Amino acid sequence: MSNEEKFFEREKGILIVISGPSCAGKGTVCKIVRENRPEIRLSVSETTRSPRNYEVPGKDYFFVTKEAFEQRIEQGKYLEYATVYDNYYGTPKDYVENLLEEGYDVILEIDIQGAAKVRENYKEGIYIFIAPPSMKELRRRIEMRGTESAEQMEMRLSCAYDEMTNADDYSYIVINQDKNVAAHQVESIITAEKCRTERLKNKVNDILGR
Amino acid sequence: MSNEEKFFEREKGILIVISGPSCAGKGTVCKIVRENRPEIRLSVSETTRSPRNYEVPGKDYFFVTKEAFEQRIEQGKYLEYATVYDNYYGTPKDYVENLLEEGYDVILEIDIQGAAKVRENYKEGIYIFIAPPSMKELRRRIEMRGTESAEQMEMRLSCAYDEMTNADDYSYIVINQDKNVAAHQVESIITAEKCRTERLKNKVNDILGR
Known part of the structure; x- marks a missing residue:
């Protein structure tokens, strides 16, 4: 392997896919993460x-x-x-x-359907599900937006309930009770993933001079 | 499942096993983690x-x-x-x-041999390997301790080299270039592990009221 190839393999960024039901707050959480970690790019x-x-x-x-x-x-x-x-x-x-x-590192904020398609094409991504702390709180947040009829709101809530059942497909779940705590958890997940052994094999070989 | 069982399953702590070659700085890193996260117990x-x-x-x-x-x-x-x-x-x-x-959550700071035995008995633990930034730096740290003969130091370094080859058995590697950065990485790993989907299945069921 040439030095250049080695450099690229070692330094490759990670794709962080952030998804969840609408109104769970994924946009707000991503915004805080990006403010705290400006070196991360947004797709x-x-x-x-x-x-x-x-x-x-x-x-x-x-x-x-x-x-x-x-x-x-x-x-x-x-x-x-x-x-x-x-x-x-x-x-x-x-x-x-x-x-x-x-x-x-690249953050991709995307709805549940989109995340499922990305997963098919990019298994090496980190998939994080942003969940509301309760369905009651999710209802409150949907109502707060207030732009929809009661019927549309019920549909949206029912849709969010269905989307919640997709949480199992994700590696991580961040429960968004407090947006700053949730953002800190997302940042911790990114930091932790960069310490995973499979991502540091080249660095260990460098340390050992092999 | 009774409520009590559910409570225990949901709330069970995680065992964080921190190991690495001697003089890689695992003791110092653990100390900082415990100062920052006093709620974590030490084995x-x-x-x-x-x-x-x-x-x-x-x-x-x-x-x-x-x-x-x-x-x-x-x-x-x-x-x-x-x-x-x-x-x-x-x-x-x-x-x-x-x-x-x-x-x-419990931190167990232990040498490589001990960590390997714990892994046999407790697979659910989180295994973190603390590595020196280079063998040259490890030599410097061993020499700094200065309590040993040149021969003992060479043996120690050779032993550390062998121990480094165990890094692959760990889920995470933290390269201890700066002790505070290393401690922050360990803390991030703990936070991230607590967000893993398999640890939050009960919480998701609670949110969905099922």
């Missing part, structure tokens, strides 16, 4: 919808044409993608893998 | 040697007779034990398991 999605006036291309989304997106689907260029209201949204495989190869 | 060994005048029974060691120790060996009462200069030293199984059942 940026591609979409075919038009940019909103406050959105920065390349930061909020990569904006692409429908034709380009569909071509990239056929080329297998997405870790996952979905259609929402006639627009595509997808996680670009090359973008994420380049960051990982460069040694950056 | 106390039993020994047949006489107490030194500064030692507190039940804190530094449990002091027992040779007869009692040998009887307890036969009864399988030790997670591991060893003989050093005609004296026995052992990790009492009941003491550790009672603390874990009461919900305390």
